[in-house]
Amino acid sequence: MSNSSNYYSSLLQLCCETRNQTQAKKLHCRIIKSLTNPETFLYNNLIGAYSKLGNITYARHVFDKTPQPNSFSWNTMLSAYSKSGNLSTMQDIFNIMPNRDGVSWNSLISGYVCYGSFKEAVKAYNLMLKDGVFNLNRITFSTMLLLVSSQGCVGLGRQIHGQIVKIGFGAYVFVRSPLVDMYAKMGLISEAKQVFDEVRERNVVMYNTMITGLLRCGRVEDSKRLFHGMKERDSISWTTMITGLIQNGLEAESIDLFRDMRLEGMAIDQYTFGSVLTACGGLMALKEGKQVHNFIIRSEYNHNVFVGSALVDMYCKCRSIRYAEAVFKRMTNKNVVSWTAMLVGYGQNGFSEEAVRVFCDMQRNGIEPDDFTLGSVISSCANLASLEEGAQFHCQSLVSGLISFITVSNALITLYGKCGSIEDSNQLFNEMNFRDEVSWTALVSGYAQFGKAHETIDLFERMLVRGLKPDAVTFIAVLSACSRAGLVERGQQYFESMLKNHGIIPFSDHYTCMIDLFSRAGRLEEAKIFVNKMPFSPDAIGWATLLSSCRLYGNEEIGKWAAESLLELEPHNPAGYILLSSIYAAKGKWSDVAQLRRGMREKGARKEPGFSWIKYKSKVYIFSADDQSSPFSDQIHAELEKLNQKMIEEGYVPDASSVLHDVENSEKIKMLNHHSEKLAIAFGLLFIPRGLPIRVVKNLRVCGDCHNATKYISKITQREILVRDAVRFHSFKDGTCSCGDFW
Numbered sequence: 115m116s117n118s119s120n121y122y123s124s125l126l127q128l129c130c131e132t133r134n135q136t137q138a139k140k141l142h143c144r145i146i147k148s149l150t151n152p153e154t155f156l157y158n159n160l161i162g163a164y165s166k167l168g169n170i171t172y173a174r175h176v177f178d179k180t181p182q183p184n185s186f187s188w189n190t191m192l193s194a195y196s197k198s199g200n201l202s203t204m205q206d207i208f209n210i211m212p213n214r215d216g217v218s219w220n221s222l223i224s225g226y227v228c229y230g231s232f233k234e235a236v237k238a239y240n241l242m243l244k245d246g247v248f249n250l251n252r253i254t255f256s257t258m259l260l261l262v263s264s265q266g267c268v269g270l271g272r273q274i275h276g277q278i279v280k281i282g283f284g285a286y287v288f289v290r291s292p293l294v295d296m297y298a299k300m301g302l303i304s305e306a307k308q309v310f311d312e313v314r315e316r317n318v319v320m321y322n323t324m325i326t327g328l329l330r331c332g333r334v335e336d337s338k339r340l341f342h343g344m345k346e347r348d349s350i351s352w353t354t355m356i357t358g359l360i361q362n363g364l365e366a367e368s369i370d371l372f373r374d375m376r377l378e379g380m381a382i383d384q385y386t387f388g389s390v391l392t393a394c395g396g397l398m399a400l401k402e403g404k405q406v407h408n409f410i411i412r413s414e415y416n417h418n419v420f421v422g423s424a425l426v427d428m429y430c431k432c433r434s435i436r437y438a439e440a441v442f443k444r445m446t447n448k449n450v451v452s453w454t455a456m457l458v459g460y461g462q463n464g465f466s467e468e469a470v471r472v473f474c475d476m477q478r479n480g481i482e483p484d485d486f487t488l489g490s491v492i493s494s495c496a497n498l499a500s501l502e503e504g505a506q507f508h509c510q511s512l513v514s515g516l517i518s519f520i521t522v523s524n525a526l527i528t529l530y531g532k533c534g535s536i537e538d539s540n541q542l543f544n545e546m547n548f549r550d551e552v553s554w555t556a557l558v559s560g561y562a563q564f565g566k567a568h569e570t571i572d573l574f575e576r577m578l579v580r581g582l583k584p585d586a587v588t589f590i591a592v593l594s595a596c597s598r599a600g601l602v603e604r605g606q607q608y609f610e611s612m613l614k615n616h617g618i619i620p621f622s623d624h625y626t627c628m629i630d631l632f633s634r635a636g637r638l639e640e641a642k643i644f645v646n647k648m649p650f651s652p653d654a655i656g657w658a659t660l661l662s663s664c665r666l667y668g669n670e671e672i673g674k675w676a677a678e679s680l681l682e683l684e685p686h687n688p689a690g691y692i693l694l695s696s697i698y699a700a701k702g703k704w705s706d707v708a709q710l711r712r713g714m715r716e717k718g719a720r721k722e723p724g725f726s727w728i729k730y731k732s733k734v735y736i737f738s739a740d741d742q743s744s745p746f747s748d749q750i751h752a753e754l755e756k757l758n759q760k761m762i763e764e765g766y767v768p769d770a771s772s773v774l775h776d777v778e779n780s781e782k783i784k785m786l787n788h789h790s791e792k793l794a795i796a797f798g799l800l801f802i803p804r805g806l807p808i809r810v811v812k813n814l815r816v817c818g819d820c821h822n823a824t825k826y827i828s829k830i831t832q833r834e835i836l837v838r839d840a841v842r843f844h845s846f847k848d849g850t851c852s853c854g855d856f857w
Contacts, residue, residue, distance in 0.1 A: 165194035196225030298327025329358025395431030430459025469494035485519030531560020562591035565852030567599035593627035633663030726790035769819035
């Protein structure tokens with residue numbers, strides 16, 4: 115081997131290390147000009163350099179020009195095609211090779227495995243066995259065991275295990291580790307442990323593999339014993355244990371183990387930081403999360419994109435959105451994971467508008483969303499009931515092809531359901547090639563929110579017939595549907611089936627649904643008995659639900675009990691005062707109403723002001739009760755006066771019981787006429803073109819009078835009016851509402 119060959123080979127190696135293809139081409143030119151007959155060794159280095167730099171065309175050109183290619187030349191070219199995924203040319207090269215060795219066969223098998231041609235990989239492996247076992251080595255077996263693990267082929271895995279033992283590779287730890295991994299990934303942990311125990315001299319890699327397998331199968335105590343029994347542990351050992359504990363729901367233990375790791379002086383990498391930050395987020399352990407953050411600042415990973423994304427996620431889960439923003443803004447490099455962490459964080463913390471803004475900023479920065487990002491921003495649009503923006507993201511999913519991902523389709527079903535376009539939800543559901551439990555639950559919830567009780571129950575029964583497992587969210591939708599349809603006994607059956615048939619432990623939302631089921635039907639005594647039998651006391655929503663029904667049915671006794679329980683639980687919650695005041699006001703007990711108001715003032719409880727908003731030409735118009743600030747105020751009030759006259763002619767009687775003030779009846783009616791939702795509806799009638807529904811969102815529950823009035827408005831104007839309030843969705847059309855007479 116000449117000095118010139120060594121010299122040029124070293125320079126080519128440097129080009130590969132610096133990823134400088136232009137310099138490699140210049141060196142190639144220099145070689146052609148300066149060397150008359152370059153050695154095969156140099157040709158091989160040129161082929162290898164072009165292959166590593168991703169230029170397979172130039173690599174093949176050099177190979178074809180090599181006067182006397184040797185086995186290394188052929189294998190280098192074969193490996194290039196294998197790694198690039200050009201499988202047909204890889205096979206062609208392999209077929210014409212004058213001599214094949216273990217490297218040749220391994221390149222062929224590896225190419226098929228890496229690019230998903232599993233049948234071809236197995237076929238190549240069988241041909242290799244026929245060609246002679248002398249070519250087999252640990253790389254062959256490791257590659258095949260990786261294939262078996264990914265495909266879950268237990269039978270093939272055992273065959274390969276038998277061949278390993280038969281050929282004499284059983285004692286090699288580098289073959290035993292993939293065997294342990296294979297059995298563990300397929301859930302055969304006893305066989306994995308048997309392979310592990312048969313090896314006398316185990317290295318740290320094998321220990322790490324066994325610990326991973328045990329943790330994956332939930333055998334935490336066994337993994338702890340193995341970990342603490344290791345003579346030597348590396349950073350991967352510690353990170354494996356920390357991650358495994360988190361995956362098994364033991365976040366607090368993982369944080370303690372991270373502290374031990376630091377005390378041991380072990381090197382901590384981005385994956386360790388990522389795992390412990392996940393634990394802090396899962397526990398909402400802000401203090402510990404900040405401590406880890408301080409440690410990161412002093413480490414080399416302060417500007418690492420993976421760690422930065424994990425920090426954003428941790429702060430978001432700890433409800434510290436401002437800290438998350440600060441970390442996000444300081445990140446010098448952001449990828450799709452970073453942007454998604456911030457976007458999802460905003461959505462989970464109730465800042466849906468900010469989530470949409472972040473998505474738009476991400477695209478302006480040239481970052482393409484993945485299915486999870488797009489699904490998340492669609493979910494934020496659903497929370498905002500923003501059909502217009504959501505529909506735009508639907509179009510984007512069609513153009514990008516991301517609609518084929520179930521996360522995006524499920525988010526769109528939820529969006530249209532929450533925005534009252536249940537037909538669009540149903541169409542999307544029917545067009546899906548594959549539906550999971552989330553898909554069914556999204557549609558079930560959509561029908562429930564829309565007030566389609568019988569359709570909700572029918573869909574739920576179809577879900578059960580197909581063998582799909584409902585979750586806690588599905589049952590909330592079904593119980594709500596039973597409540598609206600007045601199907602008390604059926605709702606009871608579903609509630610009892612949760613634990614009995616599906617292993618789902620009911621939580622507060624399910625109990626609230628049951629309270630609503632009894633009380634909505636006027637069976638307030640049964641609701642009281644149910645509450646007294648609950649394993650825990652109702653939350654504020656549960657008590658408010660019962661109290662609201664007491665107001666409707668005028669049950670002062672149970673209403674007072676519910677109000678006192680609510681105020682004991684949350685003294686500053688205005689709902690208890692307001693709903694009990696309604697009961698007293700309806701019975702003319704104004705002194706009791708005044709006493710409750712004094713109690714509100716003393717406790718500092720303030721009623722949240724009601725707002726309604728409507729979107730028109732990409733702008734949101736917000737209204738409050740008796741609002742005069744709109745530039746269209748005169749037109750809106752004139753429209754309401756005109757509507758009021760027509761409604762009265764049709765039989766509408768204002769419900770003065772909704773007004774909790776001791777004033778003249780005429781004054782109460784005037785107050786009712788200018789509620790925020792009526793102002794927003796009037797605006798919609800003035801500006802939203804006919805043929806399009808009027809969509810209104812309210813931050814509080816729609817009052818009884820506005821609910822009744824909107825039914826009349828929909829009949830008089832022949833317009834579809836969709837109102838989403840703090841409790842549910844209302845679809846008004848031709849004088850009826852999807853939620854029935856009792857909203």
